Amino acid sequence: xxxxxxxxxxxxxxxxxxxxxxxxxxxxxxxxxxxxxxxxxxxxxxxxxxxxxxxxxxxxxxxxxxxxxxxxxxxxxxxxxxxxxxxxxxxxxxxxxxxxxxxxxxxxxxxxxxxxxxxxxxxxxxxxxxxxxxxxxxxxxxxxxxxxxxxxxxxxxxxxxxxxxxxxxxxxxxxxxxxxxxxxxxxxxxxxxxxxxxxxxxxxxxxxxxxxxxxxxxxxxxxxxxxxxxxxxxxxxxxxxxxxxxxxxxxxxxxxxxxxxxxxxxxxxxxxxxxxxxxxxxxxxxxxxxxxxxxxxxxxxxxxxxxxxxxxxxxxxxxxxxxxxxxxxxxxxxxxxxxxxxxxxxxxxxxxxxxxxxxxxxxxxxxxxxxxxxxxxxxxxxxxxxxxxxxxxxxxxxxxxxxxxxxxxxxxxxxxxxxxxxxxxxxxxxxxxxxxxxxxxxxxxxxxxxxxxxxxxxxxxxxxxxxxxxxxxxxxxxxxxxxxxxxxxxxxxxxxxxxxxxxxxxxxxxxxxxxxxxxxxxxxxxxxxxxxxxxxx
Amino acid sequence: xxxxxxxxxxxxxxxxxxxxxxxxxxxxxxxxxxxxxxxxxxxxxxxxxxxxxxxxxxxxxxxxxxxxxxxxxxxxxxxxxxxxxxxxxxxxxxxxxxxxxxxxxxxxxxxxxxxxxxxxxxxxxxxxxxxxx
Numbered sequence: 001x002x003x004x005x006x007x008x009x010x011x012x013x014x015x016x017x018x019x020x021x022x023x024x025x026x027x028x029x030x031x032x033x034x035x036x037x038x039x040x041x042x043x044x045x046x047x048x049x050x051x052x053x054x055x056x057x058x059x060x061x062x063x064x065x066x067x068x069x070x071x072x073x074x075x076x077x078x079x080x081x082x083x084x085x086x087x088x089x090x091x092x093x094x095x096x097x098x099x100x101x102x103x104x105x106x107x108x109x110x111x112x113x114x115x116x117x118x119x120x121x122x123x124x125x126x127x128x129x130x131x132x133x134x135x136x137x138x139x140x141x142x143x144x145x146x147x148x149x150x151x152x153x154x155x156x157x158x159x160x161x162x163x164x165x166x167x168x169x170x171x172x173x174x175x176x177x178x179x180x181x182x183x184x185x186x187x188x189x190x191x192x193x194x195x196x197x198x199x200x201x202x203x204x205x206x207x208x209x210x211x212x213x214x215x216x217x218x219x220x221x222x223x224x225x226x227x228x229x230x231x232x233x234x235x236x237x238x239x240x241x242x243x244x245x246x247x248x249x250x251x252x253x254x255x256x257x258x259x260x261x262x263x264x265x266x267x268x269x270x271x272x273x274x275x276x277x278x279x280x281x282x283x284x285x286x287x288x289x290x291x292x293x294x295x296x297x298x299x300x301x302x303x304x305x306x307x308x309x310x311x312x313x314x315x316x317x318x319x320x321x322x323x324x325x326x327x328x329x330x331x332x333x334x335x336x337x338x339x340x341x342x343x344x345x346x347x348x349x350x351x352x353x354x355x356x357x358x359x360x361x362x363x364x365x366x367x368x369x370x371x372x373x374x375x376x377x378x379x380x381x382x383x384x385x386x387x388x389x390x391x392x393x394x395x396x397x398x399x400x401x402x403x404x405x406x407x408x409x410x411x412x413x414x415x416x417x418x419x420x421x422x423x424x425x426x427x428x429x430x431x432x433x434x435x436x437x438x439x440x441x442x443x444x445x446x447x448x449x450x451x452x453x454x455x456x457x458x459x460x461x462x463x464x465x466x467x468x469x470x471x472x473x474x475x476x477x478x479x480x481x482x483x484x485x486x487x488x489x490x491x492x493x494x495x496x497x498x499x500x501x502x503x504x505x506x507x508x509x510x511x512x513x514x515x516x517x518x519x520x521x522x523x524x525x526x527x528x529x530x531x532x533x534x535x536x537x
Numbered sequence: 538x539x540x541x542x543x544x545x546x547x548x549x550x551x552x553x554x555x556x557x558x559x560x561x562x563x564x565x566x567x568x569x570x571x572x573x574x575x576x577x578x579x580x581x582x583x584x585x586x587x588x589x590x591x592x593x594x595x596x597x598x599x600x601x602x603x604x605x606x607x608x609x610x611x612x613x614x615x616x617x618x619x620x621x622x623x624x625x626x627x628x629x630x631x632x633x634x635x636x637x638x639x640x641x642x643x644x645x646x647x648x649x650x651x652x653x654x655x656x657x658x659x660x661x662x663x664x665x666x667x668x669x670x
Contacts, residue, residue: 156624156627159622159624160593160622160623160624161622163622163642163643163644164549164552164622164643166643166644167552167622167643167644167645168549168551168552168555170644171552171555171556171559171644172555174559174647175555175558175559175562178562178647180558180559180562181558199644203644210624214626221626
């Protein structure tokens with residue numbers, strides 16, 4: 001029998017029944033009455049109404065028909081599960097779609113009942129078990145999170161406490177090495193350098209410990225900005241050149257100068273590249289070489305590829321899949337005594353994927369390995385997308401077109417100001433002057449972004465975008481000097497009196513877009529908190 | 538020219554001694570305080586050109602010291618470099634908001650720390666205060 005939890009005073013259960021067939025809904029109600037369950041049933045006949053109800057209230061359980069007028073099949077339960085992850089769901093399936101119901105159970109639904117095939121006892125039991133299982137899952141999840149939080153705090157404390165004596169060792173060893181405590185004989189210097197190296201290893205391990213816990217609990221912070229990845233590569237190389245030279249390993253760099261800015265966190269990239277290069281140095285025998293490259297692939301135009309190749313001993317195919325896992329240790333490293341914690345590549349992979357990139361390794365045992373990762377290129381259009389488009393509320397009669405120009409090289413560009421003027425001229429010729437607006441241009445570190453607000457529907461926007469692309473390709477003034485990236489974002493129109501002339505609407509949106517772009521360009525992370533300054537219908 | 542004076546605030550005697558040696562070797566005058574309370578007193582008495590401040594301190598932690606320095610018309614002009622073992626992800630922002638000029642996690646790279654000290658003590662343009670990221 002379905003009653004309030006045993007042993008507790010009746011806390012009335014509420015059931016949300018999402019079912020569009022009135023006959024089926026009545027049957028469920030009847031079964032509930034028969035089972036003498038103390039429940040309050042709220043019935044809705046659309047998924048949208050169900051989702052709204054879940055937004056306002058939190059029922060004890062959801063009884064869900066999968067085929068509704070506004071949603072069918074797997075989509076139905078996925079939306080419910082993601083809207084209310086802690087509420088148990090029992091699917092009411094038809095006789096012919098049990099397979100789908102089973103799929104639902106695999107993806108987080110607690111149970112299913114086949115319509116017309118269950119009696120009141122079975123319904124009550126299914127509901128009771130669904131609630132109990134969900135409660136168990138919830139408490140498991142809470143305790144898992146508590147454990148992670150505890151681990152995080154513990155490691156934060158431990159790493160703080162370890163750093164203090166480490167700082168002391170570091171300070172006095174460097175004081176001695178710098179000759180500030182009296183002259184040293186060569187052998188003493190050598191020994192102290194060994195101490196310093198170990199101290200630095202210890203320091204980076206302490207950092208990794210805390211970082212790995214953060215990765216696990218999703219607390220690692222990444223703040224992407226527009227950065228020149230080539231500069232970061234040069235910076236890392238100059239930091240690690242000495243340790244490569246000590247091992248007589250050559251460091252080479254091959255960065256395509258035409259690479260546009262990437263959208264990434266510079267400090268995190270420093271961390272990722274240091275990790276990869278440290279590994280490369282560690283696994284390469286003296287006399288070998290390491291090559292760092294950054295390049296673009298035509299087949300994947302939104303990303304920049306960065307690779308670190310070494311002539312080390314390579315990675316066996318069977319362990320290739322495991323090296324990015326936490327605590328993985330490469331057996332029998334060249335530097336066998338120092339294995340590290342096995343956290344570096346794990347942290348690296350997480351950082352790369354937080355940026356929206358991927359990382360993988362190619363290797364031929366005996367001939368070296370190449371680690372490659374991708375980073376999204378900086379795109380104004382992509383950056384603005386979440387701020388100007390309200391999810392599910394697209395109105396396509398207004399679009400924001402961004403034209404981003406990246407110079408091919410300083411020599412090719414010549415007079416940048418003149419080039420900009422030519423671009424403006426060209427863009428003006430591409431739009432309908434009476435309706436469309438060319439907003440103020442924005443210079444972002446050696447590149448220029450032009451924004452056009454076009455009063456056009458989807459098709460019209462495509463026409464304009466295509467025309468701009470063609471003109472840039474054909475323009476003798478621009479050819480060979482810049483790479484142009486043209487993209488369009490449809491804008492959600494503000495709620496207003498539709499009798500207002502389109503020109504006025506466009507102008508108002510233009511003002512708020514300009515304001516938005518100004519506000520977020522320097523600090524893209526602000527974008528999350530910003531929405532276009534108009535109410536969206 | 539007189540040597541610039543740096544006030545070291547740290548409760549760990551070994552760290553104070555080490556940093557003291559390092560700074561003196563680089564021709565700075567030093568003074569030190571061992572807790573949050575005496576940090577303010579020493580700042581008033583010694584009128585340092587720069588304060589190097591730990592965060593975990595008895596009798597008023599580094600945040601309290603920063604706050605008190607900011608409240609005082611004369612002391613608020615003294616640049617502060619925070620040198621702490623704490624996690625930058627959790628504390629850097631709060632420290633910089635509290636009015637610090639720069640942040641270093643222990644153990645800090647000596648060359649970087651010294652170059653920051655130099656640039657804080659001699660702003661690139663007269664009349665301006667150098668700000669460090």
